[in-house]
Amino acid sequence: MASVFTKIISGEIPCYKIAETDDFLAFLDINPNAIGHTLCIPKKEENKLFDLNEDEYIALMTFSRKVAKAIEKAIECKRVGMSVIGLEVPHVHVHLIPLNTMEDAQFIEKQQLTSEEFQKIANNINSALQLD
Numbered sequence: 001m002a003s004v005f006t007k008i009i010s011g012e013i014p015c016y017k018i019a020e021t022d023d024f025l026a027f028l029d030i031n032p033n034a035i036g037h038t039l040c041i042p043k044k045e046e047n048k049l050f051d052l053n054e055d056e057y058i059a060l061m062t063f064s065r066k067v068a069k070a071i072e073k074a075i076e077c078k079r080v081g082m083s084v085i086g087l088e089v090p091h092v093h094v095h096l097i098p099l100n101t102m103e104d105a106q107f108i109e110k111q112q113l114t115s116e117e118f119q120k121i122a123n124n125i126n127s128a129l130q131l132d
Contacts, residue, residue, distance in 0.1 A: 036075035
C-alpha cells in the first residue's frame with residue numbers, strides 16, 4: 001500500500017511544495033513543530049533511511065542541505081535542525097526544523113497555521129531556494 005508521502009508525490013494529496021527534482025520533494029509539514037518545518041523525501045518509496053543505497057542517501061542529504069539553507073534565509077531562527085526518525089510514516093523523510101529553542105525539536109508542541117500562512121511560508125522558502 002502506498003504511503004501518504006507517495007500519495008503526495010503523485011498529487012493524490014496536496015502539499016505546500018518547497019522544492020522538487022526528479023528524485024526528491026520538499027514540502028511543509030502540516031503539523032509543524034515550528035514555522036517553516038519542512039520534510040524532504042525521496043520519490044522512491046523506501047521505509048528506512050539506511051536502506052537507501054549510498055548514492056541515494058548522499059543525494060537526499062545534498063537536497064536537504066539546499067532546502068535547509070533556503071529555510072535559514074526565509075525564516076527567522078537561530079539554526080535549522082535536522083531529524084530523521086521515521087516511525088510515523090513508512091517512507092524515508094528528513095525533518096528540517098527552524099530552531100530557536102530546544103523545545104522546537106521535541107515534536108511535542110505544534111504550530112497551528114491557516115492555509116494562507118502555510119502558502120506564504122512555502123513561497124518565502126521557495127523564493128530563497130537555489131537548486132543549481
